[in-house]
Amino acid sequence: MESLDEVIDAMIADRVIHRHRRIWLLLIALIVAAALVILATGGWKEKKGRTVPTLEAPATVTAGRFEYNFTKAEIVRKPKTEYSEAETTLKVYFTAKNIDSEEQTSESVSNDLLVFVPGGGEDLVDSNGGDCKGGLNWVLVYGLPPEECSTKFKVAPDFAADMVEIGVLGEHFKADNGSLGLSEKPYWQGETPTAVVRLKPTVVVDDGKDE
């Protein structure tokens, strides 16, 4: 049997919850509507200027586990053929050296570490990964000299530019927050922009024939 106090408490709680019900519902509806409007208009993107240094090629960049030296860029045009559409790729040449003295582990240059910065507010373009010695995502060994590598970016078939910008991202050797229940053993994670390298591309036509 409930006591009178409890019954009164329950009644008061009932009133408090229901008193401004309409206002609450309206508020929630407004928040949902606002979220939909923001989504429809292209999301919540904070416009910020560039906060990392911009370098002219040839440039050496140390980012995370790798040390890069960017040398040249090519705009490779594949003309339209009977069987395939015209295609253009942006190919960037660089040397990469594994400098992971923390874990001393072989690692490949993954595709999200190098990005093409088209500029003009357009989205960044991920690369296809470090292609060294003819092997895509070749694992670079810690302690060995730099390897010649290249990477490709997908661009529009009519892409042309006097100058291209390649963003270099670097991972950080750090631990997760232990208070969230995660292990405090550090590992390579959380890539952040380190530098932007400017290269002057040359146009190359790849018609499938050997030179």
Added chain:
Amino acid sequence: MKLYRPATILVGLLFVLLGGVTRLAGPDHVYGEDQNLKVVHGTIGEALQYAGSGSTVKVTRIKFARTIVSADASDDDKPFETNGVFVAVEWDAVRGVKDPDSFNPTLITDGGSVYEKVSDPSESRIAFPDAGFASTGVVVFEANPADLKGLTLRLKPSMLFNVYNSEIRVDLGVPTEAIAQQMVDGAVDQYVLNDDVTRVAS
């Protein structure tokens, strides 16, 4: 209406438990120390039990090489070269009834280096065949000649949960720097990688 109904308390408790579960689930960086891994040590030529699944792995031979090439490479394919040295580990795996956990082969050294297997050619791999079969093959690693002392093949199962498990460590017989240097000097010019060969386990 009561604010603290049993269901509310249960949901709260569930969140607390979920926080604990994240410690159990996940890769290396979530579950830090490998206290739940039993290490099975062995040497070349020894068949080693893999994670209690009835499967065994044996390293039959290791070869040092300056270049590697796939056995079915076309004329245009150049051999893969290295500034270091390639270590080819030839293996023989017998599959038990239970499907063994997948694993990532690495070479580890006393100097702390961890060498991953080369991404190309695709013949470089180590995997168990279907139950009742055995296979032989080769897995190739690119390595730094300056850090080869204590070269050990490590087969560590990739686990999602911290169940009790075991990993294999095969001593590849490089106890000193001098021996490592000798093996690097004696590296063959080219190593040809053949596909795995599967046979019926006897």
